[in-house]
Amino acid sequence: MFFFIVRRFAVTVPILAASTFLVFGLVTISGDPLAQFRTSQSPNRDQIIAQARQRLQLDRSFPSRYWDWLKGVVRFDFGQNKGGQEVYPILKEALITTFRLVMLATVLSIIIGLVIGIISAVRQYSAFDYGTTFASFLFFSLPVFWLAVLLKQFGAIELNDYLERPTVSITAAVVVGVITGLVMSTITGGSWRKRAPVLAATAAVSTALLLLADSTDWIINPGLSPVAVGVLAAAAGVLAAMAFAPLTKRTVLLSGLASAMIGFVGSLLFSGWLDEPSWVDLGELLGMSLLVGLIVGAAVGGIERSSAIKAGMTATVLVGLVVVTDQFISAWSPGRTIATVGPQTPNIQGTFWERMIDYGSHQVLPSLALALIGLATYARFTRASMLETLNSDYVRTAKAKGLPATQVVLRHGFRTALIPVTTVITLSFATVIEGATITERVFGWSGMGTLFINGLSDVDPYPVMAFLVVVSVSIVALNAITDVLYAYLDPRIRNE
């Protein structure tokens, strides 16, 4: 496996060299870099041109300039743009901006896409399947900029109007409740006799929750009480256990629940710790959650140790998410929150969570635009891949030997189905970046895409090269990650 990865990297080095060389050449021949100086009216025009020629080293051949650039990049020196600024700091800024945009969108679209794909494969030809198929076709064939413009026009204005005075009318609560109920009942599947109670129960519960939230002013001043956190933590524990073993396996269930409870108690004891955290603190929280899950799982797991450890870790991470979400939503207050221009409010002050709210409100629309499109692709591919595995013999065997449906779907079906899906996800990364180029332009972010497009239109090779290096290096890294994931998902590769 190790040599496999090393070999893969060895192959990518010449590819990177060739593609950077080609792109450098393409940008160089794409136009006249001195065009803007030639039209200048100033009396010392010739001198300016001569200076620019000197600075851009235009009298040297482009392979030798490429060689210089290559030597620089190894030392993180990305050269200077046409205005004489160092590219590296600009790149760093742009990278952070785009990374924020793309990360949220990618994570959202992967999670939601996978879930939708699994459900629509399991309930093939149900209303849910047809609905999501239609919706994903709709989003799949959306021009990004059109979606972005629409979101900007409707999403921002309407949502902001709502967020200024957020209330839930009884009609709205009932409608939302019934819709949730309908969705849940189509997911449940089976005959109407089986589905009707699900519909009624879900509709009633969600309507009641909405009305409760409205009457207690929860929407204006959101947050989770310790009791709510406790209930959610227990649910997280059970869910985590269910994902990795049948609920009859007591040790796994115990591990999930115990880890979740430790997480919950921890959140009560150390609640002040999250009032003003740094990113490092949040990283530590994640590490500690994983550690607690690991220890609890190993301690109570017994013969089911590996499942118990996974369940424990999942449970604690879920609880951590609940706690962080609680902090996040508590920092929000009513107002015209959703922003449409730029990545953040300039010179933003305030606590960590207030800054997060500001980032989030700037980010929600562009990320949503990107996520909706990626989501459709992932849902389609997951569905197709799941259908293939669900119709295979070993899944039938698993059903026949009496395994619970969750186990059959998640461990026998989904795990195998993930193999082609991982490829699609990593391959589509380049598309996401390209989509981000357009989204950035619509929402006025200056990220990687802006760097690239401006470099392209100015015939300025160095910013374009910086963009290319980042994109190709991340593609190479993602490919390596895919290979590792393959080995994890497919034991045949691991044991080769």
Place this chain on the structure above:
Amino acid sequence: MSNVPAIESAVGAAGPHGRGAEREFTVEARSQWELVRRRFFSHKLALASMIVLLSLVLLAFVGAALWKYNYTETSPRVDGRGAPTLDMIPFLDGDGLAFGEHPFGQDDIGRDYFALTLRGTQQSLIIATLAGLVGTFIGTAIGAIAGFYRGRIDNILMRFVDIGLTIPLLLLAAVIGRRAGDIPGLSWLFGENSVLLFGKDPDDVPVIGDYFGPNSIILLGLVIAFVSWLTIARVVRGEFLSLREKEYVEAARALGTPNGRIIRKHILPNAVGTIIVNATLLISAAILIETALSFLGLGVRGDDWSLGKLVSSCQNAFTTRPWLFWFPVIFIRVIALCINFIGDGLRDAFDPRQTRERR
């Protein structure tokens, strides 16, 4: 064991061409293509999409020629804003079905927006189809060779694919858009005195990039094809890698069938489902790529229109005159959706394993 002779005698009595044997084969033999066609036609959504798409193509090419306005002529704006005169039946909030003078309204300088949209549809369809066909052809050829011969050939070809995948489409479009006129072969094909001009005046036909002439939508299609053959090549290669190990290929090889014939007659027909499905995906992706390029100013330029260019040039009119924004988008969506549904139907038709009921 005792009844075996009885059956034999019964078969013998009916004879090889007797009525007994005929009754046994009551199911008519169907070729693969017949099966595919039947399955496709029983896929209602795909069939409906096919009909819609064909009528759109007819509308764009024949309808535009018959329509009373040309996409270049201007006329005074009706009611000042150039609102659409298309009217719906009363049920859909209208005063009866009417087409009116300018069903889709008029743009800023009074051009008929219906004619403009149809012109855009034409160009977008040409670009997408060209990109899809060329991309599929190149991708299939390269993928088939790489997958069939494996070894060094495969390695070299796939490294080219890898390099190609790292080159951004936008860059390629920008470079070719700006400089195609300087490249000898390209200028001969697409330049001002292009052999493809067929006597048209180079000045009034449109471009990708500032530079060169009329048939630049062809060039734009080729640019998109150059990017999209890569994925097809990968998919086809994978398919060939697994199909070449099948028993029937081995049998063909044992009989001394030449490699070219094995590829064309034995493997390709079995990979054709995947290829066609990917081709449809590619075409619908090409429409979207064209839109994105036009939005960034790297697509169709000059006086000509594509759907993408219509949307992007009208996005500022969104709040005041939304129809300028909506109609081309509806066309883009309908075309892309139809192609996707057709692809879905074809997938089910070629590979019925994914459908629960066998049709």
